[in-house]
Amino acid sequence: MRFEYFAVADDETAALTIDGGEIDGSVGSHVVDPASVLGQLERLLGGPVGDDGLRSAQLVAESADGARLVIRLSNHLVSLFGMVRPATLDDVVKHWSLSRRFRRADPEDLNAFAAGLNELCKGSGKRVYCRATADEAELAPARTPVGVGAGVGAGVDGDPEEPRPLPRRR
Structure with a gap:
């Protein structure tokens, strides 16, 4: 999967990205799943301990073929992560990276992603979304x-x- 995080004003504008076109100012990742992995980040920042991560994200749009989803990040997660100061971001990422989901992830990529997401989450007055796109290999069995x-x-x-x-x- 390819995950592209971006900030826009509302769900309707975010849903327009379902076509797969380029998104200006997006932050990309192949490992930061908006439900499970961002749920871990939310718990690390003080979110609900019993949450399975699904409250961290809500489906906004889905392409007809199921290859792309647009997901809105929770206001709580965006607010919490937006308050992380650059001086403490490395420590947050260090603890977050202990997740087994990041076993094969390059620490520098995760740090760069976290810095980009942190900027998206800082009081821009916009909502933060993720467009998840399936890789061709994941779609081939369905066809x-x-x-x-x-x-x-x-x-x-x-x-x-x-x-x-x-x-x-x-």
């Missing part, structure tokens, strides 16, 4: 034709007309 007998490649409930859901990230 596979129905196999003979076992229903290989079938979509939802074995219906070849229904696309398979995107694989859940663990």
Whole structure:
């Protein structure tokens, strides 16, 4: 998955990015999932301990083929992360990077991402969103034709007309 974080005025404007075009001023990542990984960041910054991360993000739009989602980050997360000072950002990222999700991530990439997201979250009067785009490899199985007998490649409930859901990230 490719995750692009950006700030715009409202949900309607954010939903217009579903077409996959370039987003000015976006901050990108391949590992910072807006639900699970940002939920970890929110808890680290003082968010609810029992939260599974899904309150950190809300779906705004989905492309017809399911390849792209636009997700709004919670006001709470944006407010908390926007208050992190540049002097303490490295310490926050150091603790955040202990997540097993970042095992293979380059620490410099995570620091650069966090600095960019921190700037997006600072009182710009705009909401912060993420456009998640599936990689071609993740979409290929959903486009596979129905196999003979076992229903290989079938979509939802074995219906070849229904696309398979995107694989859940663990």
